Amino acid sequence: MTSQAATVGIQEKSGMDPKKLGVWTASVGIWFLPLLWIDPTTYAVLTVAGLAMGMLIFLTASGLTLIFGLMDVLNLAHGAFFVWGAYVGFSLLNALQKIGWVEGAGAAQSIGSVMLCLLAALVVGGIMGIVLEKMLVRLTYGSHLKQILITMGASLILVEVLKVVWSPNDEVVIVPQAFQGSWDVMDVIVTKCRVVAIVVGLAVLAGIQLVMMRTKLGIIVRAGVENKEVVETLGYNIRRVFTGVFCAGAALAAVGGTMWSIFKEQIHPAMGEENLIFALIVVIIGGMGSVTGSFLGAIMVGLAFNYVAYTLPPLALGANIMIMAVILLIRPTGLMGKD
Amino acid sequence: MENKAMQPTPVQMERRALRQVRFTRPALWVQLLLLACLIAGPLLLPSFRAMDVMTKVMIFAVVAASYDLILGYTGILSLAHVTFFGIGAYSLALVTFHSGHSAWYHIFVAMALAVGLSGVLAVALAFFSLRVKAIFFTMMSLAFAEFVFILGDQWHDLTMGEDGVSFNLPGVFNVNWSSGTIFGAPLNGRLLTYYFILVASVLLFIGLVRFVRSPVGRVLKSVRDNEQRSTALGYKTFHYKVLSNVFGSVVASLAGVLFAMWLGYVNPTSVLGVPVMLNVLLMVIIGGMGTLYGSIMGAAFIQVAEAWLPDLQKLAVLLLPTVEVAHRLAERWILYFGILFILVVIFFPKGLVGTARDIIARRKLRLAEPNH
Amino acid sequence: MAEAILSLERVHTYIEQHHILQGVDLSFMPGQATVLLGRNGAGKSTTLRTIMGLTPASSGSITLKSQAIQAMKPYEVAKLGVGFVPEDQAVLYTLSVEENFRLAMLTENESAWARMETIFELFPDMKKFWRSKAGVLSGGQKQMLAIARAFVNDHDLLLIDEPSKGLAPIVVDHLIESINHIKNHTTVILVEQNFYMASHVGVAYFILDDGRTVHQGLMADLVHDEGLKQKYLGIA
Numbered sequence: 053m054t055s056q057a058a059t060v061g062i063q064e065k066s067g068m069d070p071k072k073l074g075v076w077t078a079s080v081g082i083w084f085l086p087l088l089w090i091d092p093t094t095y096a097v098l099t100v101a102g103l104a105m106g107m108l109i110f111l112t113a114s115g116l117t118l119i120f121g122l123m124d125v126l127n128l129a130h131g132a133f134f135v136w137g138a139y140v141g142f143s144l145l146n147a148l149q150k151i152g153w154v155e156g157a158g159a160a161q162s163i164g165s166v167m168l169c170l171l172a173a174l175v176v177g178g179i180m181g182i183v184l185e186k187m188l189v190r191l192t193y194g195s196h197l198k199q200i201l202i203t204m205g206a207s208l209i210l211v212e213v214l215k216v217v218w219s220p221n222d223e224v225v226i227v228p229q230a231f232q233g234s235w236d237v238m239d240v241i242v243t244k245c246r247v248v249a250i251v252v253g254l255a256v257l258a259g260i261q262l263v264m265m266r267t268k269l270g271i272i273v274r275a276g277v278e279n280k281e282v283v284e285t286l287g288y289n290i291r292r293v294f295t296g297v298f299c300a301g302a303a304l305a306a307v308g309g310t311m312w313s314i315f316k317e318q319i320h321p322a323m324g325e326e327n328l329i330f331a332l333i334v335v336i337i338g339g340m341g342s343v344t345g346s347f348l349g350a351i352m353v354g355l356a357f358n359y360v361a362y363t364l365p366p367l368a369l370g371a372n373i374m375i376m377a378v379i380l381l382i383r384p385t386g387l388m389g390k391d
Numbered sequence: 392m393e394n395k396a397m398q399p400t401p402v403q404m405e406r407r408a409l410r411q412v413r414f415t416r417p418a419l420w421v422q423l424l425l426l427a428c429l430i431a432g433p434l435l436l437p438s439f440r441a442m443d444v445m446t447k448v449m450i451f452a453v454v455a456a457s458y459d460l461i462l463g464y465t466g467i468l469s470l471a472h473v474t475f476f477g478i479g480a481y482s483l484a485l486v487t488f489h490s491g492h493s494a495w496y497h498i499f500v501a502m503a504l505a506v507g508l509s510g511v512l513a514v515a516l517a518f519f520s521l522r523v524k525a526i527f528f529t530m531m532s533l534a535f536a537e538f539v540f541i542l543g544d545q546w547h548d549l550t551m552g553e554d555g556v557s558f559n560l561p562g563v564f565n566v567n568w569s570s571g572t573i574f575g576a577p578l579n580g581r582l583l584t585y586y587f588i589l590v591a592s593v594l595l596f597i598g599l600v601r602f603v604r605s606p607v608g609r610v611l612k613s614v615r616d617n618e619q620r621s622t623a624l625g626y627k628t629f630h631y632k633v634l635s636n637v638f639g640s641v642v643a644s645l646a647g648v649l650f651a652m653w654l655g656y657v658n659p660t661s662v663l664g665v666p667v668m669l670n671v672l673l674m675v676i677i678g679g680m681g682t683l684y685g686s687i688m689g690a691a692f693i694q695v696a697e698a699w700l701p702d703l704q705k706l707a708v709l710l711l712p713t714v715e716v717a718h719r720l721a722e723r724w725i726l727y728f729g730i731l732f733i734l735v736v737i738f739f740p741k742g743l744v745g746t747a748r749d750i751i752a753r754r755k756l757r758l759a760e761p762n763h
Numbered sequence: 764m765a766e767a768i769l770s771l772e773r774v775h776t777y778i779e780q781h782h783i784l785q786g787v788d789l790s791f792m793p794g795q796a797t798v799l800l801g802r803n804g805a806g807k808s809t810t811l812r813t814i815m816g817l818t819p820a821s822s823g824s825i826t827l828k829s830q831a832i833q834a835m836k837p838y839e840v841a842k843l844g845v846g847f848v849p850e851d852q853a854v855l856y857t858l859s860v861e862e863n864f865r866l867a868m869l870t871e872n873e874s875a876w877a878r879m880e881t882i883f884e885l886f887p888d889m890k891k892f893w894r895s896k897a898g899v900l901s902g903g904q905k906q907m908l909a910i911a912r913a914f915v916n917d918h919d920l921l922l923i924d925e926p927s928k929g930l931a932p933i934v935v936d937h938l939i940e941s942i943n944h945i946k947n948h949t950t951v952i953l954v955e956q957n958f959y960m961a962s963h964v965g966v967a968y969f970i971l972d973d974g975r976t977v978h979q980g981l982m983a984d985l986v987h988d989e990g991l992k993q994k995y996l997g998i999a
Contacts, residue, residue, distance in 0.1 A: 126526055191737060196526050197468055201676060201736045204669060208729030216723055268871075271862050275855045282853060285815055286867055287841035325665075329537045332530045340527075373538045376531065377519075384523045 075387055076348070083352075086359045096240040098358045104246035106354025107253025108315060111308030112327055113334040113346040114260060115301025121277040121341015123294045125189060126196055128203040130305050130331065131324030132210035133180055137173035137306025138313040138323060139218055142225050144169050145314075154228050162230030166248070169310045177306025180210070181299040189298065207324070215321055222320040225313045245315050252311055256304065260343050273297060277341040333376050339389025348387060402606065425687070426593070433585055440698065442585055446653050447694045448687075449592040450646050455674040455686035456599050457642040462672075463681030464603055465635045466615035467520055470668055471532035474539045475513070475640040477663035479505040479647025481543070481550065484657040487558040488551075495561050498648070505644040513640035517633040536665055543659040555658025560584065564652070588649045595642050600683055602638060611635050615681075670697075673728075677735050679742025688743050700724040767826075768793040768950050769814070769920060774823035774833070776806075776813045776974075783809045785974035786823070791967075793919075796942070796951040798965030798982065800958075800996055806974040807954040808850055811922045814952075815847050816840045828919070842869070844919035846949075848926060853909035856898030860889055860908060863897055867912045878915060885941045886911045903934040910941065920950045927957045939963045958996065962986050970995045 087095055112134055119127050145165060148154050153161040188206055192198040227245065234243040264270035276283045276293060284290045312327070313319045334353050338345030353372050361368040379387065399407070429449065433442045458472045483501035487493050516535075520528045543550045550556065559565055560580065564587065569579035602608055613621045614628045621628050651657050661667070674693050678685025701724060739746055767790040776784035784806050791797050799807045812818045814825060816837040825833040832840055841847070855863055868875045883890045886907050892900060897908060906926055913921055923942070927935045935957065942951060942964050955961040961968070961982075968985055970978040972995055985991060 120526075126529070188733065196529065198736055198740070200468065200529065201672070202733055205729045205732030205736070208669075208732065209726055212723040212726035212729065216726075268865065271858065271866050275858055275862075275866055278855050278857050279852060281817060281837075282849070282855060283866070284837040285817070285841055285847045285849070287838050287869055289836075289838050329534055333534050336527055336530055336534075369538055369541050373534055376534065380519070380523055380527070380531070384527070 083355050090359070090362065093240055094362070097242075098362055099355065100240075100242055100246050100250070102355035102358035103351060104249035104253075104315065104354070105357060106351040107249050108308050108312050109327065109330045109334055109353060110253055110347050110350035111256060111311065112305045112331040113338070113350055114256070114343050115304040116331050117335045117338060117341060117343060117346045118273070118277075118297050119301045120335065122273060122280075122297050123193070125192070125298075126199045126203070127189070127298075127301070128200060128328065129184060129207040129210065130301070131326075131328030132207045132214075133177045133302040133305035133324075134309035134312070134327050135211065135319075135321060135324030136180060136214060137177055137309030138319045139214060139223075139309075140172050140176050140306070141169040141310030141313045142223055142319055143218075144172050145226055145228070149226055154226050159230045162228035165228045166231065166314065169314070170252075170307050173306040173310040174303045177309075178299045178303040180306070181302025182295060184302070185295050185298040211321055211324065220321055222318055225317050225319060227314055227317055231314065249311055249315055252307075256307070257343075257347055264343065330372070333372050335386075337376055337379050337386055339386030342386070342388040345386055345388030402609070422684075429589055433582055439581075442581065443653075444694055444698045446585055446588055448691045449589060450650050450653070451671065451674060451694060452687040452690040453592050453595045453599075453646040453649075454643050455671050455678065455690050456596055456683050457639040457646070458671050459675045459678075459680060459683055459686050460599055460603065460635055460639040460642075462675060463679075463683075464608065464611050464615060465632055465639075467632065467636065468525065468529045469516065469520070469532040469636075470529060470665070470672075471516060471536045471539075472640070472643055472671060473663060473665070473668035474536050475509045475643040476647040476650070476667070476671075477539065477543065477657075477659075478508050478512070479644030479649075480651040480657045480662040481556070481647075482508070482644070483648045483651040484556040484558055485550070487560075488556050493559045493561040493565070497561065498652070501648050501651075502645060505648055506641050509640045509644040510637050513637040514633060516640075517629075517636040520632070520636075521629055533665070536663075536668060540659050540663040540665070543663050550659070553659060555656055555661075557656045559655065560652060584652055588653060591649055592646070595645060596683075596687075599639075599642060602635075603683060607631065607634065673732055673735075675742070676732075677739075677742055679745025679748070682742065682744045682748065685742050685744035692743075696728075700727070766793075767791055768828060769952075770826050771810070771814070772824045772826075774810075774813060774820045774825060776809055776818055776820050778809070778818055783818075783974055784813060784820070787971065787974065788976050789969055791920075791950060791952055793950050794947070795966045796946045796953060796964050797967045797969065798961045799952065799954045799969050799971060800961060801971035802995070802997060803956075805971040807971055808924050809974075810971065811847070811924050811952070811954060812849075814840070814922060815845065844917075846913040846916060846918040846921045848909050848913050848921070848923045850924040850928065854897045854900075854905045854912075857896065859894050859896055860892050860900075861894060863908060863912055864889075864915055867915045869916050874917070875915060878917070882911050882914055885914075885944060903930050906930060906934070906938070910938065914941075914945055918949055920952070921945070922952050924954045925956060926953075927955065927960045935960055958992070 083099075086098075090098065112130060115133075116127060116130050119125050119130075145154055148165045148168065153165045184206060188202050189199070192202050231244050231248055234241050235247075236242075262270075264274060272283060272288055272293060276288075276290060280290055283293075308327070309324070312323070330353060334346050334349040336349075337352060338347070338349035352375060356371050356375055357368050360371040383389070429445060432445050436442075454472075454476055461467050461469060461472065479501075482505040483498065486501045486504065487497050490497065516532065519531065523531065544553050546552070564584045565580045567580065569577060571578055603611070610621065610626055610631050613624075614626070614631055618628055647662060650662065654661070670693055674689030675686055676689070677692055678687065678689030735742070741749060770790040771787055774784055774787045775782070787806065787810060789799075789810070799810060801807050809818060813820050814832075816832070816835050816839070820833045823833065824831060827840075827843060827845070830843070832843065835843075855866070858866065864879065865871065888900075888904050888907060889911055892904070897905065900908060910923065910926055913923070926938055926942075930938070939960055942953070945951070946964070951964070953961065953964055955964075962985070965982045968980060968982050969976055970991075977995065978991065
């Protein structure tokens, strides 16, 4: 059997090529290591926390990686979309509180509140994304330096406007009743919010994968990530695809922000910047343009952060930087980046 | 026998031509004027605020120029430059603080520590920049800068965390030292510290200028413009990149030491924060990438703005005492910074000095044309 | 006299500061295959890319079916019925063969899938590797895919850039056969260094040198003109 036929065989059976399969297995397996020094119950709690955190970072990172991969744009305003989503969610929850849909609300109303918040964030983020892309990002194609400067400037402006519209102080977010508290599963305390975060994250991943793998739009975007020119000569207005992807990325980041606000129950204007750093690390680890890569990277970062924060708190962020450095040394394009 | 070694090389010929016009070039007069202002400044305007702004302009001009070396001349976009600045500042602060008293040798120990640490770190970063694509390196450097910031913020035992470190300078530099007046201004620790910083900054800046005009600097420009060509010509571009990175980073850390000397207090936000990095980047962009002298203009612009823009809020309250939105808008002077950032990048991509040089060059070209 | 489907008049193109096309004049008759010949660096590929809008012309006019297209973006040119098979990286490796074809189809309707049947007859490997990632195909198969993909739409005009580069002779024969199959209803403009292929596909030719048209005529005449071949193509 020729190696080409063998490769094709594995591909057809599992849907991905053997190298990537190997990467997946190794990356997942390594996370059982902390069981060596952490007891199983605490490990379970930390794992859930880590997965939840990872999912929320994934929401921001997924948009960021697509924007890099397709448009070759370094968007440092992504954090601004995140924090705007958070504040929009906060205000909406305050408004919903007045009709009793938050504190003391039943399951249906709670779910309704959260869904409304996600929807609002999606819309606000999407609009911000379109406006930013058409006004500013458009001017920066081809120059990474310009992108960094302009998107950083835009980020500053957006965060300052946020401080004017709301306030520069921290705010407390009220969480819908049904999502407060936790369940006791075999002695492991599982916070409800974390489960919600994981569910939302998985849903988003599934949604993105569906669009990317099964729809014509997905084919166009994946093709564009590999080679914009060919896609354009096949008759597609790649600029419009850019705007669309930028808009989707911004919307996702805003949704991430809303989820984070419910998750952490408090928000502050600088949270966008903080989340952006994590998202950047995840995108680097996962590889530019790869959504599955950033999913993997996000889980890694979330888990690593929580395991290390439990053992050696001040090293938590440092651990992630170390992981990023190690991965870049082995595979400079990231886990699933283009070779 | 003819001595072929006597034939001047093109570089030597250019240098000779430059040297001949050295004292007549208008740029030189501007530089001397600037220097005169800095020397006379504190004597003419003894207010603390004026001296503070001038000192910060000097120090940040050096930091921005050292960043320009790496960004404008070598073409590497690193967002970790502020880390070196912070290392320098913390070196002096921690050495003085942890030894319990202040002594002269502290300054030198701090400088040596800063240079050593920065040098090693710069080499490590340069290694990474070779290994990964430019855009990855930029993102990585940003993450790294944030990491060091958080380290400084959280490592209470060493750095006192976000509270920062307060310390005093030794001998005549001490804020409490004073002895009469000189040229009408009070002769005290502040004044002497100012002049020390002035001399040090000028030396560091001249060092950068000489570096850029040296043969090494030429190779750097060729690496920036067309790296493949430089490699093909036989230059080990990596070595040159590392060299310029190290030099720029070390200069920045020495500027950090000076900054600590002036403030007598360091904390993570003022010397390690990403906003400081952004400021430096903006200074280089406003002044003009690849011009070194542009950094002086950029630093002046930004520091003056930062010193006086917060007063905008007071103005707003004065003019429109009841319109609260106006107060809030005026309070957010960073907002205008952001708008400025964007406008400069779009309309003046070459910065002030860069655009000026462009205009002058174009005028010379037009005058040189025979008939039009 | 039949109208040219595509004509270029005094077209100049710059790539950065290099003046590649220095006044190119060309005209292509519908329903026949025309070959662009010339040495390396003569500007043949750039001509195709300029027609397509990838490296826009700085001056001159390009007329396609009586429409001026020199200022159009590549996707607009493509939508007017122009297919393009670039020199390299025509195929998208991370997509499957099926996705490559689906991407190329402007409309996924019955006639498109009917054409796929013809394509499967001409290129059986495409059916065999339908679901595999295009990256696992051999060099020759990738070229086949690139050309096959261009047949999927009912293009009026097909621009093909050096398809035989790096391919084994038997594959080249297969390629010639398939191009000859479609040139009946599609105008083909072929850039080729391989004179064997050029002469078996092309009916008319233009020779470019230093970014200008220096000679044109019928392939049947060129085949016998050793002097011309030696002068401009370096063929002994």
